[in-house]
Amino acid sequence: MLIDPKLQQPAEAVPGQPPARPAVKIDGVSKSFDGTLALEPTWLKIRKGEFLTLLGPSGCGKTTLLNLVAGFLEPDKGELFIDDALVTQVPVHKREIGIVFQNYALFPHMNVLKNVEYGLRTRGVPAAEARDRAMETLRLVKLDQFADRRPKQLSGGQQQRVALARALVIRPKVLLLDEPFSALDRNLRAAMQIELKEIQHSLGVTTIFVTHDQGEALSMSDRIAVMSKGRVRQIGSPEEIYASPADRFVGTFVGDANLLTGTVTTSESGTLTLDLAGTALTLPQSAAPEAAAGETVELFARPEACQLVAPGTPGAVPATVSFAVYQGAHVELHLACPAAAEGPIMLRVPVANVPKVGAAVAVALPEAPVIFTGEAQ
Amino acid sequence: MNCTPLDHLLTWSGRILVALILGFVLLPFVVVLIASFNHSSILTFPPQDWSLRWYAHAFEYDDFADGVKNSLIIAAFGSTLALVAGTGFAYVLNRYEFRGKATLHAVLMSSLVIPNFTIGLGLLILAASVSIPRSMGLLVFLHITIVLPFVVRSVYVSLQNFERQLEAAAESLGAAPRRVLFTITLPLLLPGLAAGWLFAAILSFNEFTASLFLVNQRTQTLPVAMYNYVREYADPTLAAVSVIYVVAVAAMLILAHIFFRLEKVLNVD
Amino acid sequence: MTKRPFLGWFVTPAGLIAIGIAASFLAILQYSLRAHVPGMLDPGGFTFDNFTTLLKPAYGKAFITTVLLCFWTALFTLLIGYPLAFAMLRTRSGWVRGAMLIITLTPLFLGEVVRTYSWIIVLGNQGFLNSALLGLGLIDEPISFMFTTMGVVIALVHFTLPIVVIMLAAAIAHIDRKLEQAAFSLGAGRVRVFLTVTLPLSVPGIVAASSTAFAWTFSAFATPQMIGGGQVVTISTLVYQVGFASFNFPLAASLSLAGLLFTIAVLSIFNLGMRRIERQGAY
Ligand SMILES: Nc1ncnc2c1ncn2[C@@H]1O[C@H](COP(=O)(O)OP(=O)(O)OP(=O)(O)O)[C@@H](O)[C@H]1O
Ligand SMILES: [Mg+2]
Numbered sequence: 001m002l003i004d005p006k007l008q009q010p011a012e013a014v015p016g017q018p019p020a021r022p023a024v025k026i027d028g029v030s031k032s033f034d035g036t037l038a039l040e041p042t043w044l045k046i047r048k049g050e051f052l053t054l055l056g057p058s059g060c061g062k063t064t065l066l067n068l069v070a071g072f073l074e075p076d077k078g079e080l081f082i083d084d085a086l087v088t089q090v091p092v093h094k095r096e097i098g099i100v101f102q103n104y105a106l107f108p109h110m111n112v113l114k115n116v117e118y119g120l121r122t123r124g125v126p127a128a129e130a131r132d133r134a135m136e137t138l139r140l141v142k143l144d145q146f147a148d149r150r151p152k153q154l155s156g157g158q159q160q161r162v163a164l165a166r167a168l169v170i171r172p173k174v175l176l177l178d179e180p181f182s183a184l185d186r187n188l189r190a191a192m193q194i195e196l197k198e199i200q201h202s203l204g205v206t207t208i209f210v211t212h213d214q215g216e217a218l219s220m221s222d223r224i225a226v227m228s229k230g231r232v233r234q235i236g237s238p239e240e241i242y243a244s245p246a247d248r249f250v251g252t253f254v255g256d257a258n259l260l261t262g263t264v265t266t267s268e269s270g271t272l273t274l275d276l277a278g279t280a281l282t283l284p285q286s287a288a289p290e291a292a293a294g295e296t297v298e299l300f301a302r303p304e305a306c307q308l309v310a311p312g313t314p315g316a317v318p319a320t321v322s323f324a325v326y327q328g329a330h331v332e333l334h335l336a337c338p339a340a341a342e343g344p345i346m347l348r349v350p351v352a353n354v355p356k357v358g359a360a361v362a363v364a365l366p367e368a369p370v371i372f373t374g375e376a377q
Numbered sequence: 378m379n380c381t382p383l384d385h386l387l388t389w390s391g392r393i394l395v396a397l398i399l400g401f402v403l404l405p406f407v408v409v410l411i412a413s414f415n416h417s418s419i420l421t422f423p424p425q426d427w428s429l430r431w432y433a434h435a436f437e438y439d440d441f442a443d444g445v446k447n448s449l450i451i452a453a454f455g456s457t458l459a460l461v462a463g464t465g466f467a468y469v470l471n472r473y474e475f476r477g478k479a480t481l482h483a484v485l486m487s488s489l490v491i492p493n494f495t496i497g498l499g500l501l502i503l504a505a506s507v508s509i510p511r512s513m514g515l516l517v518f519l520h521i522t523i524v525l526p527f528v529v530r531s532v533y534v535s536l537q538n539f540e541r542q543l544e545a546a547a548e549s550l551g552a553a554p555r556r557v558l559f560t561i562t563l564p565l566l567l568p569g570l571a572a573g574w575l576f577a578a579i580l581s582f583n584e585f586t587a588s589l590f591l592v593n594q595r596t597q598t599l600p601v602a603m604y605n606y607v608r609e610y611a612d613p614t615l616a617a618v619s620v621i622y623v624v625a626v627a628a629m630l631i632l633a634h635i636f637f638r639l640e641k642v643l644n645v646d
Numbered sequence: 647m648t649k650r651p652f653l654g655w656f657v658t659p660a661g662l663i664a665i666g667i668a669a670s671f672l673a674i675l676q677y678s679l680r681a682h683v684p685g686m687l688d689p690g691g692f693t694f695d696n697f698t699t700l701l702k703p704a705y706g707k708a709f710i711t712t713v714l715l716c717f718w719t720a721l722f723t724l725l726i727g728y729p730l731a732f733a734m735l736r737t738r739s740g741w742v743r744g745a746m747l748i749i750t751l752t753p754l755f756l757g758e759v760v761r762t763y764s765w766i767i768v769l770g771n772q773g774f775l776n777s778a779l780l781g782l783g784l785i786d787e788p789i790s791f792m793f794t795t796m797g798v799v800i801a802l803v804h805f806t807l808p809i810v811v812i813m814l815a816a817a818i819a820h821i822d823r824k825l826e827q828a829a830f831s832l833g834a835g836r837v838r839v840f841l842t843v844t845l846p847l848s849v850p851g852i853v854a855a856s857s858t859a860f861a862w863t864f865s866a867f868a869t870p871q872m873i874g875g876g877q878v879v880t881i882s883t884l885v886y887q888v889g890f891a892s893f894n895f896p897l898a899a900s901l902s903l904a905g906l907l908f909t910i911a912v913l914s915i916f917n918l919g920m921r922r923i924e925r926q927g928a929y
Contacts (some may be wrong), residue, residue: 072545092548105546109564118560119550170550387836395733398726402807405764406752408774411765422777462663465656473650481657484664487671490913492865494882495902498835499670502677502895505687522667525660583757586867588880590889597767604868605757607766616767619760624743626755629747639747643812 021084023048023206024069024174029078031064038064040231041078046174047222049204051197055217056227058254062210066176069208071095082173093122098167098205100177104159106151112138112162113147119170137169138162140199157188164196168203173202175207181216193220209240214254218242242302248372251300252331258306259341260299260317260365264291272371274299277339279317281365284306288371298372303347305366308333308355316362319345335361406623413620418612428500431617438614444602448582450513451598455520456528456577461604462521464570470529471536485536496522504591511593519587524577531576535569648689669683678900689896705884705901709908712864712880715795719802720859723810726803731814732844754808758868766792766872793877801869806862810855817851818844850923857916864909879895881905 022045030041048051067073069080071092079088087095098119107115113134118132138144141161151159160180162186167175176225180196181189197220200207211217214298216237217224218238225235226249234246245251252259262274267285274281276299309316319335322344331354334344355361417425465547469475471484500519501511509515543565547557563570571600585600592601606615633639678696680689701703734746753761768774769791776788791797821844829839867882874883881901889898 070549072548092514092545093551093553096551097549099546099549101542101546103542105540105542107547107561120548122547122551122553123558166546166550176549252546315420385837391729391733394729395746398730399746401726401752402749402804405761405768405804408768408813408922409764411774420770420772422772422774422781458659462659465658466651466660469650469653469656469660473653475650475653475657481661482666483665485660487667490861490909492861492882492902492909494865494867494885495674495906498885498889498895498898498902499674500666501889502899503666503673505895506673506676510842517665518663521663525663558652579755583755585758586865589867600757600759603763604872607759607763607872613767615763618763619756621797622756622760623752627748627752629755630751634744634748639751640743643747643816 021048022046022081022209023050023083025081025084026065026069027079027081028064029068029075029080031061031068031073031076037230040066042232044225044232044235046206046208048206049202050208051209051220051222052322053209053211053217053223054227055211055214055223055224055254057212058062060227062232063178063210064230066178066208066210069174070099070173071177096170098170098172098175100160100163100167100175100180102179102182104151104163106159106162106166108151110150112143112149112151112154113146114153115162116166116169119166123170134165137165140168141165141195146251156184157192160184160192161195164199168199168205172205174209175205177207178210179212180209182211182213187342189216196220218254224254226254228253247299248298248300251370251372256303256346258301258303258338258345258347260339260345261303261341262297262299262339264288264295264297267291267293275307276317277337279315279339281315283371284368287368288373290374295373298341299365300370300372301366305369306345306347307364308347308349308353309362309364311360311362313362313364316364317345318360318362321357321359321361323357324354326351326352335363337363379421392613402479404523406619408625409619409623412613413616415613415616421612430616431612433465434612435612436623438606440597440602441599441618442605443598444597447513447516447596448584451516451520452578452581454517455581456524456574458517459525459528459577460570460574463525463573464532464566466525467529467532467536471533485529488523489526493523493584495589497587500587501590511596513596516588516596516598519591520581520584523584523587524580527580528543528573528577531573532566532569535566537564553605674899674903677896677898678903680896682894682896687893687895696897697904699897700900700904704879708879708881708884709904711795711878712882712905715798715802715870715878716860716863716879717807718795718799719863720856722799723806723859724814724856727810727814727855728848728852730807731811731818734811734815735818736820743810750808750811752808753804758805761805762801762869763873765797765804765869769797769800769873791874793875795874795878797873798870798878801873802863802866805869806859809862810859813855813858814848814851817848817854821847840862852877852921853916853920853923857913857920860916861909861910864905864912889920 024044024046026042026044028041028043029039030037031039042065054065056062064073068075068351071087071090075088079086081087082095082097107118110118110263113131116134116137117130120133121127125133133145135144135179138147141164143158143161143165146154151162154162163180176195181192184192193216209220218241221238223235223237224241226233226241228249234241234250241250241254245254248259251257260276262276262281265273265275265280267273267288270285272283272287272291274283274297281299288297311318317337317339319337322334322336325332325334329351330348331351333347333349333354335347337345347363411422411424412420413431414427414429415421415424416428416430416597417424438637466481466485470478495517500515500522503509504511504515539562543561544557547561548554552560581602584598585604588598589601589604592598597605603615630639655873677689679692679694681691681693681695683690708728728747730750734743734750737746742817766773770776771788771790771792773791776785779785780788803881825843825847826839829843834842865882867886870878870880871883871886874880876883885898885901885905888894888901
């Protein structure tokens, strides 16, 4: 789901001006718990106003990284900077950050207004001004008429918005969100994603967003950092991550992927030829410059980059239809293919054009597929 | 379920058994109620004459009035100080690791295992050997040591159910530790603190054995005054006091049941 | 970054109290090793005599009496507490349950003196029970409950019943009703379901309740003192008597210490049993 394309633009340096200094700099930060490494040494710079998403499977260290930025954890090694100031030793309450927790963490003994005012009152903002600013922020999240309610009297989505207002009202230097939408149902979630993105963009607040939902990451982020096993595997815009995954993990974790195993037959004078279980495929050598003849590689292609063609088409991989899953707008076709690295190959075809189960077909691969060499685990 | 005659027999014998048991629990209170209205100072069943004179006497008897006063002072100070110390200790117990934690815990909770007469004797000997007089202060300290484990438990359970993330949220909003404590943690622990304090106060008000070792004529608590009365007089004044006691406690429990549902409080539903 | 805010502030009051507790414990320990100087409140030099004195039959008898009281009290409390706890949980009427809870709990908040005094009026020679039995012509002369182990046990059962019922009820409440329903569905009758499912599953609660009943009975003082009237001598009454009648505080201290060691030993055995049961339950 795409939002206004303007919103997708990373807040990049204006050409001709010196690059903006990072709002957050994570400088070789690592963390282990009882001897097991939860986060390998990590370097990251987050631009002012940028929406950065930490994406990865459960237990990969996203929350750990976020808690390090927030100050709930102290790094074993490395330093943290917020707005150029070294904050590694600065306690949480002096870091000027805003956090939205997964379960909202609204104060149950205070009404909505008091919740939102809290951060202002701790900063010594006078009562009247705190009230006005809190009401203003509540209007921003469209909850000003609920100011007197207790958190428990609100729906999940409303509570989520109160939590957001509470974090934003203090004008934090960084906004941190740890899986904020995971407790919401699907429709509400989509609506909240758009709302958050709009608010974030209009306020220009630097945001670190944690999720394990790749769709959410792709639709909201300026940049995504894909993490696995305590390591950032790739950082890039959603387009880069989706179109050119750095490794097999990123490719398969973000979006649907087809993987085919092949052997390099030749790799010389600008051309690379692969043998995919009997099918010869010729690619530009730039697809995998360091691949040597005889090496086993993996060919990675998104379902929408693959095409169903007639059997026998040159360069297309033969396959058999195993089953078809009706999805409304299209049909997901699962194909058994001798060259497939794991599981069936999947592609989407129009409902009108579905081959029978058991039919022999062929799959035409994209002209410039991504090739994973070496560590094709 | 189909009901055979055997089932009926079972049901009814069960009901009778339970009624008998409840009768056993109630028996002394019913008897004491009857005795309290006995006119003569020698108890006889059934009483020959009825009167309220023992109630009047109970209210006139100075030792009881002083005992109530002392017991209230001791219970108020003891349970409040125990609440302060116990809450602090439950907090560090729940959150921090530090050297000597296990030892400190064992010592503070020891009064659950140590019989009250031993606690009383110990403090008596200690006070004697360092020449502390048998004062109200000493009694307050004694009661703190006796009720502290209950306060610690009550607060500790509340802390275990406490959502730590609320503190993290407050901290991220700029609240320093002290502000977090006073605006988030303590207000949310209030029910646990109140329950702990109330239980401590009741326990302290009723404590008898350990206090017996430490009181003097001036610091006599109500239970000790009642005990001394029984030893000296055989008249039914104490029956009147007991009736007042039973009625007060039963009324309190009925209120507690109406407001909080006792089966919930006791975790037996 | 302050890692442990308030640690010092919060530990200090508790620490001071702990020092007081530890000091009074050390005071007992110290006194138990000091000689008694008749006519003097201050103790004499160091000696082990107090502990050899404890070996005399009179003191051994107090131990035996106390243990017997604990045993009978725990047994009878369980026997009447279990049906009460069971009925309390199984009754369908909330009104009845509330009434049962209030009746059961009231004695818990009365204090030892009020409860014991009430039993004196019930059990005395001219008390309610004997008057009633004589009046009905069931007996010719009063049964002596006062100054007997039986009388003390009756009052102690009443004393420990509330806590035992609460503990048993909590244990029975946590048994999954589905297990009983499963047994019913397999054709078992009510008695069989109770004996083969409910009762075995409440054993941990029974053990915990017995251990508490033991500890409460062991430390009871007013009941054996007032109803036993010097004829039923327990450790608690003996400590008081040795201390306040003979002013032999060193001996009282050593007697308390012996009693404490004994309590700890018995409670450890209960704990051990408990752990075994829990371990078996895990398989
Ligand atoms: N306080 C802790 N003590 C010990 N281990 C921890 C602690 N916090 C996290 N870990 C471990 O560190 C690793 C990373 O945890 P983290 O919470 O950062 O994962 P995550 O990416 O946020 O996962 P999820 O999506 O499930 O929230 C996990 O293996 C976890 O078990
Ligand atoms: Mg997480």
